[in-house]
Amino acid sequence: xxxxxxxxxxxxxxxxxxxxxxxxxxxxxxxxxxxxxxxxxxxxxxxxxxxxxxxxxxxxxxxxxxxxxxxxxxxxxxxxxxxxxxxxxxxxxxxxxxxxxxxxxxxxxxxxxxxxxxxxxxxxxxxxxxxxxxxxxxxxxxxxxxxxxxxxxxxxxxxxxxxxxxxxxxxxxxxxxxxxxxxxxxxxxxxxxxxxxxxxxxxxxxxxxxxxxxxxxxxxxxxxxxxxxxxxxxxxxxxxxxxxxxxxxxxxxxxxxxxxxxxxxxxxxxxxxxxxxxxxxxxxxxxxxxxxxxxxxxxxxxxxxxxxxxxxxxxxxxxxxxxxxxxxxxxxxxxxxxxxxxxxxxxxxxxxxxxxxxxxxxxxxxxxxxxxxxxxxxxxxxxxxxxxxxxxxxxxxxxxxxxxxxxxxxxxxxxxxxxxxxxxxxxxxxxxxxxxxxxxxxxxxxxxxxxxxxxxxxxxxxxxxxxxxxxxxxxxxxxxxxx
Amino acid sequence: xxxxxxxxxxxxxxxxxxxxxxxxxxxxxxxxxxxxxxxxxxxxxxxxxxxxxxxxxxxxxxxxxxxxxxxxxxxxxxxxxxxxxxxxxxxxxxxxxxxxxxxxxxxxxxxxxxxxxxxxxxxxxxxxxxxxxxxxxxxxxxxxxxxxxxxxxxxxxxxxxxxxxxxxxxxxxxxxxxxxxxxxxxxxxxxxxxxxxxxxxxxxxxxxxxxxxxxxxxxxxxxxxxxxxxxxxxxxxxxxxxxxxxxxxxxxxxxxxxxxxxxxxxxxxxxxxxxxxxxxxxxxxxxxxxxxxxxxxxxxxxxxxxxxxxxxxxxxxxxxxxxxxxxxxxxxxxxxxxxxxxxxxxxxxxxxxxxxxxxxxxxxxxxxxxxxxxxxxxxxxxxxxxxxxxxxxxxxxxxxxxxxxxxxxxxxxxxxxxxxxxxxxxxxxxxxxxxxxxxxxxxxxxxxxxxxxxxxxxxxxxxxxxxxxxxxxxxxx
Numbered sequence: 017x018x019x020x021x022x023x024x025x026x027x028x029x030x031x032x033x034x035x036x037x038x039x040x041x042x043x044x045x046x047x048x049x050x051x052x053x054x055x056x057x058x059x060x061x062x063x064x065x066x067x068x069x070x071x072x073x074x075x076x077x078x079x080x081x082x083x084x085x086x087x088x089x090x091x092x093x094x095x096x097x098x099x100x101x102x103x104x105x106x107x108x109x110x111x112x113x114x115x116x117x118x119x120x121x122x123x124x125x126x127x128x129x130x131x132x133x134x135x136x137x138x139x140x141x142x143x144x145x146x147x148x149x150x151x152x153x154x155x156x157x158x159x160x161x162x163x164x165x166x167x168x169x170x171x172x173x174x175x176x177x178x179x180x181x182x183x184x185x186x187x188x189x190x191x192x193x194x195x196x197x198x199x200x201x202x203x204x205x206x207x208x209x210x211x212x213x214x215x216x217x218x219x220x221x222x223x224x225x226x227x228x229x230x231x232x233x234x235x236x237x238x239x240x241x242x243x244x245x246x247x248x249x250x251x252x253x254x255x256x257x258x259x260x261x262x263x264x265x266x267x268x269x270x271x272x273x274x275x276x277x278x279x280x281x282x283x284x285x286x287x288x289x290x291x292x293x294x295x296x297x298x299x300x301x302x303x304x305x306x307x308x309x310x311x312x313x314x315x316x317x318x319x320x321x322x323x324x325x326x327x328x329x330x331x332x333x334x335x336x337x338x339x340x341x342x343x344x345x346x347x348x349x350x351x352x353x354x355x356x357x358x359x360x361x362x363x364x365x366x367x368x369x370x371x372x373x374x375x376x377x378x379x380x381x382x383x384x385x386x387x388x389x390x391x392x393x394x395x396x397x398x399x400x401x402x403x404x405x406x407x408x409x410x411x412x413x414x415x416x417x418x419x420x421x422x423x424x425x426x427x428x429x430x431x432x433x434x435x436x437x438x439x440x441x442x443x444x445x446x447x448x449x450x451x452x453x454x455x456x457x458x459x460x461x462x463x464x465x466x467x468x469x470x471x472x473x474x475x476x477x478x479x480x481x482x483x484x485x486x487x488x489x490x491x492x493x494x495x496x497x498x499x
Numbered sequence: 500x501x502x503x504x505x506x507x508x509x510x511x512x513x514x515x516x517x518x519x520x521x522x523x524x525x526x527x528x529x530x531x532x533x534x535x536x537x538x539x540x541x542x543x544x545x546x547x548x549x550x551x552x553x554x555x556x557x558x559x560x561x562x563x564x565x566x567x568x569x570x571x572x573x574x575x576x577x578x579x580x581x582x583x584x585x586x587x588x589x590x591x592x593x594x595x596x597x598x599x600x601x602x603x604x605x606x607x608x609x610x611x612x613x614x615x616x617x618x619x620x621x622x623x624x625x626x627x628x629x630x631x632x633x634x635x636x637x638x639x640x641x642x643x644x645x646x647x648x649x650x651x652x653x654x655x656x657x658x659x660x661x662x663x664x665x666x667x668x669x670x671x672x673x674x675x676x677x678x679x680x681x682x683x684x685x686x687x688x689x690x691x692x693x694x695x696x697x698x699x700x701x702x703x704x705x706x707x708x709x710x711x712x713x714x715x716x717x718x719x720x721x722x723x724x725x726x727x728x729x730x731x732x733x734x735x736x737x738x739x740x741x742x743x744x745x746x747x748x749x750x751x752x753x754x755x756x757x758x759x760x761x762x763x764x765x766x767x768x769x770x771x772x773x774x775x776x777x778x779x780x781x782x783x784x785x786x787x788x789x790x791x792x793x794x795x796x797x798x799x800x801x802x803x804x805x806x807x808x809x810x811x812x813x814x815x816x817x818x819x820x821x822x823x824x825x826x827x828x829x830x831x832x833x834x835x836x837x838x839x840x841x842x843x844x845x846x847x848x849x850x851x852x853x854x855x856x857x858x859x860x861x862x863x864x865x866x867x868x869x870x871x872x873x874x875x876x877x878x879x880x881x882x883x884x885x886x887x888x889x890x891x892x893x894x895x896x897x898x899x900x901x902x903x904x905x906x907x908x909x910x911x912x913x914x915x916x917x918x919x920x921x922x923x924x925x926x927x928x929x930x931x932x933x934x935x936x937x938x939x940x941x942x943x944x945x946x947x948x949x950x951x952x953x954x955x956x957x958x959x960x961x962x963x964x965x966x967x968x969x970x971x972x973x974x975x976x
Contacts, residue, residue, distance in 0.1 A: 096545045109544065116538055118545060215545040222774035250547050251776050329774055332577050335588020336542040340640070356581055379579070379769035388771060 017042050018178040019495060022087055022235040025181065029076055029086045036076065036086030040069035040130050043088045047132060047179045050499055054155045056164075056174040058093045059101050060133040068130040075128060084242055085128030090183040092171050093134040094141055095121050095226070096215040104217045105149040106139045108337045108344045108363035118215020119247045120184060120226050127242035132180050136170030139365045140334065141191055141219040143167050144437050147428050148367040155424075156199060157496040158461055162421035165195030171229050172199035177499040182230035182239050186216060188223045189322055190416075190441025193453035196229055197416035197465020200455040202482060202492055203229040204236050207472050208448035209254035212247030218333040220326035221252075223445040232492045233454060233482035237262040240475065256473070264476040265483040270304035272481065275409030279315035280440050286419045292464045293415050296456035296485065300413070303484050308409055312401040314394065318443040319435055321391035321398075323371075324378045325446070328388050330368075331375030337363060370431065399447040406471045411481060415440055416453040416465035444469055452478045455491040463491075500737070501701040504729050505709075506664045506694055507656035510671060511649045512681040513625070513689040514557045520624045520648035521548030521591060528687050536627070536642035542586030547775050550575075554648040557680035558598045558622050559781060559789055561650060564678055564796055565617055567602030569786055575622075575776045579769040584627035584640050592651075594770040597621035598779065604654075604674070605798060606666040607816065615667050616655030623649050650680070656695065656706065661725035665718050668692060669820075673797050677822045685716050692721060696728045698736070707732075708742040712756055714749045724749035728756050800825055808832065808839035817847055824861045827868045834872035841875060849892050865896045874902040886959050887911050914961045917969065920953075923961065924973050927952045938974055949974065 017039065020028070028034040044062055051057050065088065072086035096102045096114035098121075103109045117125070124131070138148040146154040146169025154169040156162040157177035164173040168185030172195035175183050185192035187205035196203030204227045211226045218224060228239035241262065246255040276297070281290060301307055339345035339359025346358035364372070378387040405412060417437055427434040444451040449472060453465035466485075470478040486492050519526055522539035539546045562569040576594035599620035606613050625647040630639035652671065658664045672690055675681040683690045697709035712728055715721040727749075732742055747756040772778075795803070797819050804815035804825075819825045824846070831842045850871065854864060874891060877883045883891065883906060894905055906912055914920060927949060928935055938945040953966050 096543075102544065104544070112544065114545075115543070214547050217544040218775075220774075249549060251549050252774075328771060332579050332589050332769070332771070335579060335581065336544070336586060338581060338583075338588060340583050341541060341586060342543070352583065376769065379771055381767045381769075384769075384771070 018046060018181075019493075021232055022084070022181050022230065022238050025087055026083050026238075030081065032076070036069040036072040036130060037066060039086065040065050040088050040132070043132055043180060046177075047174075050177055050179055053160060054157060054173050054177055054179070055152050056136055056154050056170040056177070056179060057090070057133045058103055058105065058136050058151050058170070061100060061131055064100075065130050065132050072128050072130060082128050083238065087129055087182075088132050088180055089124060089129040090132045090135050090171060090174055090180040091121055091124070092137055092168050092184050092186060094137060094186050094217045095134075095184060096217070097121050097131070097134065100134065102134070102217070103150070104140050105137045105151055106364065106368070107150045109217075110150060110344065112343055114215075116215065119212035119249065120243050121215065123243050123245070124184075129242070135168070135174055135183055138167035138169065138191075138367070140217070140330070140368050141167040141186055141188055141224075142330070142367050142371055144190070144194060144434050145422070145424070145427065146170065146173075146195070147424065148365055150365060153424055156421050156462070157499050158200060158458075158463060159421065161423050162462055163198065163424050163426075165198035165417070165421065167191040167195075168203070168229065169195045172196055172201055172203070175199070175201045175229050175231065176496060178495055182228060182235055184226055184243070185229045186219075186224055186226045187441075187445065188219050188225075188326060189445050190438040192227050192229060193416050193441050193451060193465065193467060194438060196453040197455070197467070198421040198463060200458070200463030200465075200491065200494060200496075201229060201231055202233050202236050202452065202454045202486075203227065204240060204452045204475065204478070205444065205450060206240065206244065206475060207254075207450040208445075209252050210244050210450070210473070210475070212245070212250045212253050214247055214249040218329075220329040221333060222329060223322075223326055225445070232486050233452070233479045234262065234265055234486070236452070237265060237479045237483070240479075259476060261475055261479055264480045267480050268304055269300065269481060269484050272300075272305040272411070273308055273409040274300060274305050275308050275310035275405050275412045277310050277312040277315065277405070277412060277414055279312050280414030284418050284436065284439065285415060286459075288459045289415050289417075289419060289464050292457035292459065293466055296466045297413060299488055300481065300485060303488065305481070310405045310409060310412065312398075312405060312443065314397045314401050315439075315443055317394050318398055318446055319439055321394045322438075322442045322446060323374060323435060324387050324391040325395065327371040327375030328378045329375065331372045331379065334364075334368065334372055339363070367431070395446045398443050402443075402447045402449060402469075402471075411471075411474065411477060412469040414467055414469075416467040417441070420459045420462035420464055440467060448472070450475050450478060452482055454482045454485065455494070456485075456489070457491060458494075461497075502698045502729075502733050502736075503701045503703075504660055504725075505656045505697045505699060505706060506658035506661075506725060508654045508658065508664060508667060509693045509695070510652040510668065511625075511691040512652060512671075512675050512683075514554050514648040514650055514680055515682055516551055516553045516557070516648055518551060519646035520551050520554050520622065522646055524646065526647050528689075530643055532630075532639070532641035532643060534643065536645055540586065540642055540646040542588075548591060548773075550776060550779070551648060554622060555598070555779065555781070556789065557678070558620065558650055559786060560678050560793060561620060561652075561675065561680060562599035562602065563786065563790060563793060564674060565599075565602030565604055567617065567620070568600045569598060569781055570596065570600060571781060571783070572596065573598040573621075573779045573781070575773045575779065576770045577773045580766055582626065582629075583638065584629045584642070584645065586627065586642060586645055590624060590626060591773055591776070592623035593621035596778075598781075604667060604670055606663065606670050608663055608666055610812065613663070615657045615663075618653045618655050620650050620652040623651055625649050656697075661722040661729070664694060664725055665722045668718060668721060670797070673820055677794055677797055679794070685718075688716070691716070694721065694725055696725055696732070697742070698729060698732045708744050710742065710744065710756075711746045712749055713746060713759065720749060720751050723751075723754055724756055727754060731756065794822065808843070810839060810843055814843050814847065818843060821861065827861050827864070830868035831872045831875070834869065835875045835879070838875065838879065841878070842872075845871060845875060849889060853893075853896055865898060866892065870895055870902060877902060877906060881913055881915055881962060882906060883911055883913050884959060884963060887913070890959075911960060914957055915965060917965065920957075920961050920965055920969055923953055923956050924966075924970055927956060928973060935974070946970070946974070
């Protein structure tokens with residue numbers, strides 16, 4: 017049951033071969049059995065899931081069901097879910113029951129998806145290994161010694177181990193794509209503004225974007241249909257005609273121009289990863305695509321300016337966690353300053369504090385021009401690099417991550433090394449472009465992801481290319497051995 | 500040494516929108532604590548601001564009214580600081596690119612006109628309120644006010660005395676109320692003022708060290724606080740001491756300023772553009788369409804009153820201080836054409852006196868413009884005398900009835916029948932033979948006595964002009 021794709025499950029539900037309650041119970045059983053090893057879920061919502069599944073079965077019977085009705089699903093614990101713990105994997109919010117639903121959660125509910133629970137993540141989405149979670153690290157189902165990537169590591173791990181058919185993630189610098197790559201699944205970071213940020217706990221507002229994670233591009237397309245769209249509650253959300261993201265999956269790739277940025281294939285790239293990426297690119301070539309070498313010359317500047325911009329925004333976004341209205345409050349504060357200092361000192365983890373401090377510094381009087389302002393200027397140059405590239409090619413391709421999953425603890429005490437694992441994903445967020453990671457092979461049983469980057473609102477093209485690749489390969493259908 | 504005072508004012512005008520600057524919660528004043536604070540005002544995780552279009556329209560109207568530039572692009576920025584009544588840990592404001600840039604306001608001081616520059620006006624959200632009483636050593640927080648739209652209006656340091664500062668504030672107050680963008684209630688904090696005050700030797704041009712005065716919640720206090728502060732600064736400098744750049748609180752009871760707790764002293768607000776809000780783009784067409792929606796502004800109205808009604812500049816200024824007062828006056832004038840001076844005297848005299856006595860504003864007047872106009876018509880057609888009119892006006896104020904009905908009921912019609920007046924005069928002369936003899940022997944001052952007696956006997960109803968004329972004839976024998 018759990019090896020079926022979302023379209024297959026959907027068909028079975030619509031035809032009455034399977035009930036949503038049975039299906040949901042099956043996934044809840046799998047979570048119960050496997051989650052203790054993986055730590056992919058922070059909260060499992062058994063009762064709510066079964067109640068929603070029952071309602072879904074009613075709709076399936078009376079013919080009012082949509083294509084996603086009754087399909088189990090999970091949300092990253094960064095999305096506010098009414099009446100449920102919404103912790104952002106932080107001690108700071110370990111007691112926070114959200115009083116409202118994020119737009120993305122609301123849309124999933126309207127589409128009939130059944131919520132299995134909330135997935136683990138790096139604290140406040142800050143991390144590339146899922147080791148910064150207050151609830152402990154998430155394990156990679158392909159190798160329990162390996163990290164699942166981050167920050168949407170819980171979602172990636174859960175989808176990969178087939179504890180849920182799909183899940184939401186968020187991507188500020190690669191947090192959907194990198195864990196998707198490391199766990200061997202397909203994940204999409206949409207164009208900035210395509211999916212509402214309302215109710216998604218902010219890390220870096222100008223970079224954050226929610227998106228779907230599943231096994232295949234086809235499933236991702238189905239899920240994107242449910243969550244994309246203008247939201248008047250998010251001022252950075254874009255008003256556009258609705259698109260059916262699954263409509264163009266079967267277009268052929270004849271004449272498709274794929275750009276290969278030479279900066280993505282240079283120093284730092286694991287040669288074994290390079291080999292698998294080249295093999296995948298040959299596959300796309302055989303499907304009719306043309307490969308072109310391109311340049312994105314400002315790529316080396318992306319990681320440093322990202323850590324200025326993202327940290328600056330986070331230092332401000334996380335100011336609201338002050339122990340005054342909700343969330344963690346220190347014991348017996350002596351005065352206001354003590355309340356602030358200890359609540360924040362005790363409530364936030366080390367990585368979050370590191371970024372708050374970097375960001376506070378970057379915005380300080382006397383440093384603003386040299387850091388934040390300069391970073392924004394470079395950000396524009398990075399966008400321009402992509403704009404020029406897209407005059408020559410239709411999509412850009414390269415590795416999602418320079419290496420397969422590294423071991424737990426391997427980079428935890430070397431933040432710069434950790435930050436560099438996002439070198440290929442970060443420029444995309446800075447430019448606000450859509451990008452997708454799909455599995456293209458294994459190195460010693462650890463998956464490798466191919467990243468496809470599209471022009472603004474180029475999601476249909478990305479999904480089309482990924483789907484065509486997946487029609488010719490089986491990597492997206494693999495399940496880690498012990499699950 | 501002679502010192503020159505230099506004052507710049509920052510006014511926070513609360514915009515009269517129904518909902519908050521970035522949320523749909525109500526802005527109504529006086530609700531129980533925390534009943535008008537929604538998820539967004541509370542700064543919950545994940546919420547996002549959405550700009551109130553009405554607040555933008557109001558800010559643009561203000562910009563147009565002070566002949567300022569409303570740039571095509573302005574930017575919201577975050578002002579970061581921690582305070583318990585600031586839920587997000589930052590205030591959304593405007594910093595480098597405000598919505599209104601470079602305007603001016605004309606004030607009049609001792610009949611001389613002076614133009615005061617307005618550096619900028621920007622949109623920002625208000626914070627909540629910390630309540631330190633009634634919580635047994637703890638502090639309460641009321642977030643009803645959090646997110647309320649403010650227009651912060653910053654003047655150039657063009658003001659040279661407390662008197663000028665007050666004139667500027669009154670003018671600004673009148674303007675925002677004309678525009679209907681702020682209710683101007685100082686007590687409820689809808690119109691708040693901070694004053695930056697410094698002094699320098701007369702004739703020099705560099706600015707002295709300034710202090711910022713806060714807690715100025717009435718025009719009277721503003722004048723007193725500035726005067727106190729100027730004296731304090733002069734005393735310091737003349738004693739060879741220095742002025743500290745600091746924020747000082749005005750204590751109205753003691754009539755003094757004193758330094759505030761220095762909580763904000765070393766604050767670095769770390770302003771940066773708010774990534775949750777796109778730059779605010781205002782098209783020239785939007786502004787063009789806004790121009791016809793502006794009401795006639797105080798200066799234009801004053802000039803028109805002087806021109807069309809031939810009023811003095813003083814009268815015209817008083818009558819145009821508020822749009823409602825001017826409207827009232829014009830309604831009276833339109834019903835009593837050709838007599839603007841009479842109308843002005845009544846509005847500024849008897850009516851204003853009663854309004855002041857009862858602490859009411861013109862919109863709460865117990866006598867409508869139409870009622871006053873009817874009364875004035877009866878003076879003009881000689882039905883009643885001015886003196887009787889004053890009595891009647893009081894009766895009307897006390898809701899005793901319409902002027903004509905009251906005249907009828909109380910028999911207040913003026914006596915203009917010569918025969919009747921003759922009779923009264925005869926009676927007075929008869930009753931006062933001594934005074935008559937004195938008058939005739941040259942004590943002409945007694946004429947007034949006889950007028951008084953006649954009016955008294957007629958219960959004030961005799962037409963005074965006729966009385967004068969007939970009395971002169973009779974007394975001269």
